[in-house]
Amino acid sequence: MSQAKDIVLIVGGGGREHAVIKALAQSNEIAELHAAPGNGGISELAVCHPISATDIAAQVDLAQSLGCDFVVVTPDDPLALGLVDSLAEKGIKSFGPSAAAARLESSKVFAKELMNKLSIPTAAAAIFQDAETALAGLEQCTFPLVIKAEGLAQGKGVIICQNKESALRAINDIMRVRKFGDAGDRILIEEFLTGPEVTAMCFCDGKHILALPSSR
Incomplete structure (x- = not known):
């Protein structure tokens, strides 16, 4: 031994x-x-x-x-x-x-742009760099929708908004009040998707991929 x-x-x-x-x-x-x-x-x-x-x-x-x-x-x-x-x-x-x-985890904007570039299916989203343009963009949206702070926010930076009032509050909290600090420098206003949600993770060393069982 x-x-x-x-x-x-x-x-x-x-x-x-x-x-x-x-x-x-x-x-x-x-x-x-x-x-x-x-x-x-x-x-x-x-x-x-x-x-x-x-x-x-x-x-x-x-x-x-x-x-x-x-x-x-x-x-x-x-x-x-x-x-x-x-x-x-x-x-x-x-x-x-x-x-x-x-960065795939630490920047939701980077991850979204990469998925779009590689034609990986993902929810439609618009990216905003200040509260004023985000509020203007909100006028073109339908509800429910999802507002995401770009950066890491200890799992609290994703907000499901059922109506315009909650969306206005989310944008204000993230981009003006700076509830999540620098993580809120940019936000995504994203399409709300329905259906089963699972976590699927893989380990990769650059040459090999090992898939883990999915979880909910």
């Missing part, structure tokens, strides 16, 4: 990271599990370090100081900020997309 040897760092401190660590803790190929920042539940399975997931320099320094063989990065924000790229520059292996690939 081979001796456990890998030192692994998991970046983040939510339920998703807890689930990943719980699964990794069952492996006999891992010698040490670390998390940054982690949480109370994670601390029962891994050594937690009080470092923000978005402090890229500190996360890289931690991985180096621990002598990590592998780093798992699952939160959207550090992926968008290029943590995987920064780790690669130091020769540290990691699981997660580069900042360029993460």
Whole structure:
């Protein structure tokens, strides 16, 4: 039997990271599990370090100081900020997309434009860069519709609007009140689609694709 040897760092401190660590803790190929920042539940399975997931320099320094063989990065924000790229520059292996690939998640405008370019079926949408033109564009819309902040908003930047009043409020909150900060620099006013919704994810290393079971 081979001796456990890998030192692994998991970046983040939510339920998703807890689930990943719980699964990794069952492996006999891992010698040490670390998390940054982690949480109370994670601390029962891994050594937690009080470092923000978005402090890229500190996360890289931690991985180096621990002598990590592998780093798992699952939160959207550090992926968008290029943590995987920064780790690669130091020769540290990691699981997660580069900042360029993460734009599919971090920029809804980029993702929409790419889908249109490649003829990938997607809801029709108009893109607006300021509240005034968005409000004017709203006059041409039918309801219900969907208004999306372009950037990452902790899962709260997608608003289903059943009428004009709720749409006006959404545009004001995102683009004037700046409820989601820079994530609201641009918005999409999108066609509302009906039907079953599923999540379909794949892992890809640039050469191979592994599809996961779909979930709802």
